[in-house]
Amino acid sequence: MHALLLLLGAWLIPTRVAVPIGQVQKSGPLPGAVTAPAEQLGNAFAAVATHVKPAVVSVYSERLARMRGQEQSWPFDGDFLRPSLQRRSPFGRQAPSPFDAPDEGVPMHGMGSGMILDEEGHILTNNHVVNDVDEIHVRLADGRQFEAEIVSTDVGTDVAVIRIRGSVPKDLPTVSLGDSDQLRVGDMVMAVGAPFGLTQTVTLGIISATGRSEVGISDFEDFLQTDAAINPGNSGGPLVNMRGEVVGMNSAIATSVGQYSGVGFAIPANMIHAMLPTLAKGASVTRGMLGVILQDVDADLAKEFQLPESKGVLVADVNRGSPADTAGLKVGDVIVRLDDKPVTDRHEFRNRIVGMSPGAKARLDVIRNGKAQTLTAEIGKLGGAAKQAVPAAAPPADPQDHWGLTVATLTPDIARQLDLDDEKGVFVESVRPGSAASRAGVQTGDVIVEADHRQVKTVGELADLLSKARERNRALLLLKRRGASLFVVVQDG
Numbered sequence: 001m002h003a004l005l006l007l008l009g010a011w012l013i014p015t016r017v018a019v020p021i022g023q024v025q026k027s028g029p030l031p032g033a034v035t036a037p038a039e040q041l042g043n044a045f046a047a048v049a050t051h052v053k054p055a056v057v058s059v060y061s062e063r064l065a066r067m068r069g070q071e072q073s074w075p076f077d078g079d080f081l082r083p084s085l086q087r088r089s090p091f092g093r094q095a096p097s098p099f100d101a102p103d104e105g106v107p108m109h110g111m112g113s114g115m116i117l118d119e120e121g122h123i124l125t126n127n128h129v130v131n132d133v134d135e136i137h138v139r140l141a142d143g144r145q146f147e148a149e150i151v152s153t154d155v156g157t158d159v160a161v162i163r164i165r166g167s168v169p170k171d172l173p174t175v176s177l178g179d180s181d182q183l184r185v186g187d188m189v190m191a192v193g194a195p196f197g198l199t200q201t202v203t204l205g206i207i208s209a210t211g212r213s214e215v216g217i218s219d220f221e222d223f224l225q226t227d228a229a230i231n232p233g234n235s236g237g238p239l240v241n242m243r244g245e246v247v248g249m250n251s252a253i254a255t256s257v258g259q260y261s262g263v264g265f266a267i268p269a270n271m272i273h274a275m276l277p278t279l280a281k282g283a284s285v286t287r288g289m290l291g292v293i294l295q296d297v298d299a300d301l302a303k304e305f306q307l308p309e310s311k312g313v314l315v316a317d318v319n320r321g322s323p324a325d326t327a328g329l330k331v332g333d334v335i336v337r338l339d340d341k342p343v344t345d346r347h348e349f350r351n352r353i354v355g356m357s358p359g360a361k362a363r364l365d366v367i368r369n370g371k372a373q374t375l376t377a378e379i380g381k382l383g384g385a386a387k388q389a390v391p392a393a394a395p396p397a398d399p400q401d402h403w404g405l406t407v408a409t410l411t412p413d414i415a416r417q418l419d420l421d422d423e424k425g426v427f428v429e430s431v432r433p434g435s436a437a438s439r440a441g442v443q444t445g446d447v448i449v450e451a452d453h454r455q456v457k458t459v460g461e462l463a464d465l466l467s468k469a470r471e472r473n474r475a476l477l478l479l480k481r482r483g484a485s486l487f488v489v490v491q492d493g
Helices: 001-013 032-055 269-280 299-304 323-327 346-354 398-403 411-416 436-440 459-469
Strands: 058-064 106-116 122-126 135-141 145-154 158-166 188-193 201-212 223-226 238-240 247-253 264-268 292-296 313-318 334-338 361-368 369-377 405-409 428-431 448-450 474-481 484-491
Touching: 001 474, 032 058, 032 201, 032 238, 058 122, 106 188, 106 247, 122 247, 122 269, 122 299, 135 158, 145 269, 158 269, 188 247, 201 264, 223 247, 247 269, 292 346, 313 323, 323 369, 334 346, 398 436, 405 459, 428 459, 436 484, 448 459, 459 474
Parallel strands: none
Antiparallel strands: 058 106, 058 135, 106 122, 122 158, 135 145, 145 158, 188 201, 188 238, 201 223, 223 264, 238 247, 247 264, 292 313, 313 334, 334 361, 361 369, 405 428, 428 448, 448 474, 474 484
């Protein structure tokens, strides 16, 4: 075998041929028939970039942070640049070095991207790009600079609308939002923004996946996944299809090294489009609520609930007095369609419900005891009085959402995976970044065994205690973590 490989190798090595001096042939360009397809594709890319870039802005922010003894507390991460020893801010003002005056505020400079929505100077960007800052400036593609102000934000989706302050120029270029529901995996897309401060950068890729949830970035997730290079500074910039339409807003990356690793996430344009009229007016987004606790249907559950296939969402609990309760939904129902559109999973269903206006009528096709029936529910208001209703067995989502926790009752299977012997408590499935629980140091995988000195055995018990703790804006939690116990104080604000 080795001899055969060696012989093949020798056979594949080209023979060198001596060419007399003066007879060397110069290679010219390849024939147009060969290069035309590539040139046409390149022309299309250039046309899209030329069309979109003028409406993409760089968003600069500044905040004065306080020094804490010998430590420096940096409020910015990801898209935000940490302070440097430079003596001048991006807009020409003299900025003190962090080491010159340790008792004074340290200017923290951040940078992201945005896109101009209309001739009135409204600009779309991420909430995390402009959240909790003192000053905002934008720089247009043509170099013009303006002060900007926040019009409204939506923390749940990480979306913000800002606006040029003062007199707005009459010749602002604008973007056009496309239909993100029409995107297919494999469609080519282009990302535009300011990665690492390199403004007006264009990268190319494809749609790698749609409907990504449980990423852990925001409360309501339905991300587009792309392999177009996205890095810190790209947040708030557009993801564009090959017609020059904005189909998403670049928001985050999955990485272990802090920069592009081939997996980026963008908020779909359709999710943004539904909120824009409200945000542009400076109002807060109102979301719908049904009042159920759901789980996805696997093959085993489909068999137990007499379902023809593993589709739909299983109702695990119904909050008393909620729209779902009033509509007649029951534990064990499987919702298979919402307003004549199939239900795929609980995240997709939840996003559709929260996207509906309170008071709207929702048609629910359910399977109960193997038989199909249709119910009509009047959508409630998320965060309204109905959300505080006492659940039949499991808690409402509000206490978890408020403190930034996603939890589950500790089952024997989970206990075995965590090497816990007969431990009782509530397992922390995830912690929302930037939430009260995250600031207190609660981590995914922790087990909450006590809240405010009371033993916790179920999610319902924890929810009741956390609801009471909201009155004083703090809760004392006893955690089990890798065999050790520790107390943490979770504070709101």
